[in-house]
Amino acid sequence: MYSCFKRVLFIAVFAGHVGCDEAPPADGEAAPTIAPGAPQAITEVAEYDRIVGEEANEAFAGFAGTEDAPDVRVFAPGEMSRHLSPETGDIAAPSKPSLAAGEIAEPAGYGHYCSMTWPGGGWAYAWDTNGGDPCGYLTSEFGAGTIRKAGLFSAAGANETVIWCDGQAWGPGVYRGFGGAPLTWAFDASVAAEQPNCVMTVSPLELPIFERSPATFSWTSTGVDFAREGAPTLNTGWFGAVAPYLNSMATKVNFKGHAITGYIDDHDGWDWGVAENTDLYAMTDGKIIVSRDYQTSAVVCATAEAAKKKNGGCINRDFPAGWPATCTSWSDMSASCQNAITAGDYIEYRNSGWDGYLQGEVYVRHKIVASPATYNESFVAGYFHVKRTVTPAVGTNVTKNTIIGDVGNGGWTTAPHLHLTVIRETNVGTPTQKDRWFVANADNCTYCTGGSHDFHRYAIDPYGWQAPLHIDPRGWVTKDGAMSPKLWQANANPPVVGGWGD
Numbered sequence: 001m002y003s004c005f006k007r008v009l010f011i012a013v014f015a016g017h018v019g020c021d022e023a024p025p026a027d028g029e030a031a032p033t034i035a036p037g038a039p040q041a042i043t044e045v046a047e048y049d050r051i052v053g054e055e056a057n058e059a060f061a062g063f064a065g066t067e068d069a070p071d072v073r074v075f076a077p078g079e080m081s082r083h084l085s086p087e088t089g090d091i092a093a094p095s096k097p098s099l100a101a102g103e104i105a106e107p108a109g110y111g112h113y114c115s116m117t118w119p120g121g122g123w124a125y126a127w128d129t130n131g132g133d134p135c136g137y138l139t140s141e142f143g144a145g146t147i148r149k150a151g152l153f154s155a156a157g158a159n160e161t162v163i164w165c166d167g168q169a170w171g172p173g174v175y176r177g178f179g180g181a182p183l184t185w186a187f188d189a190s191v192a193a194e195q196p197n198c199v200m201t202v203s204p205l206e207l208p209i210f211e212r213s214p215a216t217f218s219w220t221s222t223g224v225d226f227a228r229e230g231a232p233t234l235n236t237g238w239f240g241a242v243a244p245y246l247n248s249m250a251t252k253v254n255f256k257g258h259a260i261t262g263y264i265d266d267h268d269g270w271d272w273g274v275a276e277n278t279d280l281y282a283m284t285d286g287k288i289i290v291s292r293d294y295q296t297s298a299v300v301c302a303t304a305e306a307a308k309k310k311n312g313g314c315i316n317r318d319f320p321a322g323w324p325a326t327c328t329s330w331s332d333m334s335a336s337c338q339n340a341i342t343a344g345d346y347i348e349y350r351n352s353g354w355d356g357y358l359q360g361e362v363y364v365r366h367k368i369v370a371s372p373a374t375y376n377e378s379f380v381a382g383y384f385h386v387k388r389t390v391t392p393a394v395g396t397n398v399t400k401n402t403i404i405g406d407v408g409n410g411g412w413t414t415a416p417h418l419h420l421t422v423i424r425e426t427n428v429g430t431p432t433q434k435d436r437w438f439v440a441n442a443d444n445c446t447y448c449t450g451g452s453h454d455f456h457r458y459a460i461d462p463y464g465w466q467a468p469l470h471i472d473p474r475g476w477v478t479k480d481g482a483m484s485p486k487l488w489q490a491n492a493n494p495p496v497v498g499g500w501g502d
Helices: 134-142 181-193 335-339
Strands: 006-011 014-019 062-064 072-074 082-084 103-105 110-118 122-128 146-154 158-165 170-178 199-204 206-210 219-222 270-273 279-281 286-295 358-369 377-387 403-407 417-424 486-488
Touching: 110 134, 110 199, 122 134, 122 181, 122 199, 146 158, 146 199, 158 181, 170 181, 181 199, 206 358, 286 377, 358 403, 377 403
Parallel strands: 103 358, 206 486
Antiparallel strands: 006 014, 072 082, 072 122, 110 122, 110 146, 158 170, 158 199, 219 270, 270 417, 279 403, 286 358, 358 377, 377 417
């Protein structure tokens, strides 16, 4: 059942091997790896056999002896390296779980992965493309330990993988590839690191559960900014950006890895404009966990000049004197309107239809149910600036046909619009914890405290991470956060109207 193999490692300061003393198998492709802290580009199969990056001299110079794409690889200190194929029957075939109302069945084509640690620094990874229980397998092999990460990965599609060892002392190793390939590379790099407590986080690039857009929108004001707390600037060259989107210290980075100008810094959601009172829908099956009117901290500016100051702590109901007559709101993204705001002005101008300080909010949990539940994935969609003319009660199960509210113009608004923030609750990027629940370990709540942006660092982009090079920076640059899979099904996502998607 098991086969031993040798990995020969050549590192700047180390040469040696791990494994057993049997002859190694035929060499496979050498997977690229990186020095801790350096970005890694993997985009084409042709690149998989070479080191990439400016710090290559400090990375592994190469290693050989990989296996031919096993479905499961495991390692623990004191044990030989092993591989196991599910055909042996050691990982039981998955059973189909029964679904409760509002829950989502695990999509076809996804496997399960598991990253565990044990007292004393032992660690192991396992994964099964058939959707079995690799955590159960690891426990049976090495005894009870701590499940550090567990979730879904695409059995044949693209995945992103991050590894950290000894908490956050070694890493990150970052990889993008298809099926189990990036998981294999992460395993090999973890063995090579010879560090305790190695942890692997995996995210598919696509997990298409959203069946519709919340509404049909007419304009886009701002999207999700990947340069946020913990990494307020990013070098977009890492992600394949070229002029005019290239910036070595970009403060606003979109889902294509481009530097964006003229928008809000540190933004954790999408702002889409549409007429007030437009119906808003749930994007797929889910459950209402919050429905409230939230008291924002907005106050009216004493002077027009005060309203021009970014982060000035006040807002103005009306656009300033001299505003072009054709520019009735920020929904007009034309150059003439944008140029009407002089340098230093900001978006605290409000149209005359502003609805006041109260901001309607609705949060919907979308839970993907796997078997066993260890591999469940969960996302929360937060709808802000909602006019709650329709108010499904907390605990209400919803579908894509459920109206959960209407577009409003209250709170910190420039015009009627929806701000949508999607929060990843499971399989988050930080190596120190597996999940980060909006309401800890609960399916619903009757009262949830905190402001709209309290879970800012776990906000993801439902368009996914689509940059041509490197993986989602929210999963590794900050050592805290969550990677963004594309959540919309084909042709279901709202179009990116405006410059944020350039």
